[in-house]
Amino acid sequence: MAAKDDLDTFHVLTALLLTPAQFPSVLGDDYPEACAALDVEPWTDGYGLLFGQDGSGARWTVVSDDAALIGCAIAAWDCGMPYELSAPERTVVQTVAGWPLAITIATPALPAPHDPPGEQPIRLTAPDPKGWGPAQRRMAADDVAKQWLKWRDQVTVHASFDGTGAKPAAHIQRVLDEALGYTSDPPPAGRVRSAPAPDGARIVRADGPGWSLAAHTEDIALLLLDEKPHELLPLGRGPELPVLLRALDQMARSSA
Structure with a gap:
């Protein structure tokens, strides 16, 4: 888990849903496998995944159990509408170092996205696009x-x-x-x-x-x-x- 200070300065870049019907398949063949990659339970109602940077520019993936909130933000973005998204602290169930996908945007005025320093229980990395697996x-x-x-x-x-x-x-x-x-x-x-x-x-x-x-x-x-x-x-x-x-x-x- 990231320190609380990291979450206090967490800047959301984008988000995805993690539900039985819709999840980033980069994480696994099925919903339980994708949840296991993030060390969360395969809850029926699903989760929202927020990808962003902390105040130092480090990459983090925040898992929120308020999938409805994240879904509303994604729907607004898909319609070209602005939506300021942040996960209330009470909804955050996991914070994992890195991103499982390559994200090309970054937060202005912060250092370029990079891996958080130190040992992390889980560290996500995007697959090599030139590789195959x-x-x-x-x-x-x-x-x-x-x-x-x-x-x-x-x-x-x-x-x-x-x-x-x-x-x-x-x-x-x-x-x-x-x-x-x-x-x-x-x-x-x-x-x-x-x-x-x-x-x-x-x-x-x-x-x-x-x-x-x-x-x-x-x-x-x-x-x-x-x-x-x-x-x-x-x-x-x-x-x-x-x-x-x-x-x-x-x-x-x-x-x-």
Whole structure:
């Protein structure tokens, strides 16, 4: 935990929600795993994450149990409205050194953002964008989900994935089998998430051991694997994918 003096001069730069339905997947495959990375309990109502600097310019992540307050601020910012955000001290449940994401803004008149000195129980660092591993893979899948049309236009569905009879490659089949398993044996909260898309469709996001999936319920799925760095693998609809995506969407929405 940061000293109280650090919080007294804490300047918020930006914020994110940490809830079962919406959390920075850089922290983990699911909501409990993301909470464990911050050493907080996976409370059903979730948290708000505030990223900012103390008076010396050091980076801190403050966890507030008032997710509604943080959500209001984020909604105002998304609409281009100013919102002065600070977490009341009574709502702060954890303060962690560093940031889990690269943040390009900084507080004017303070030193450049840097790691707090001394030993810290937890120290967050943003993943190396040039590297490849679970965190980078999940972040890439998040970007695909948020910018579906941009990424969809860059891929061509290979015949072996389009449901015409050819069996998918072994690493693709493994993802499908594990994702299908989620529909009968629900995984931890947040492992599968769903968000609205135009014309009543949905964007489905799912993660598993070594894989991430982003899919459009009226289109295809795009997969990323740990063993295929920076590669986007398309999976055509065929007869089975629509059924799988509908089941994952329904499961995600019922548990949200």
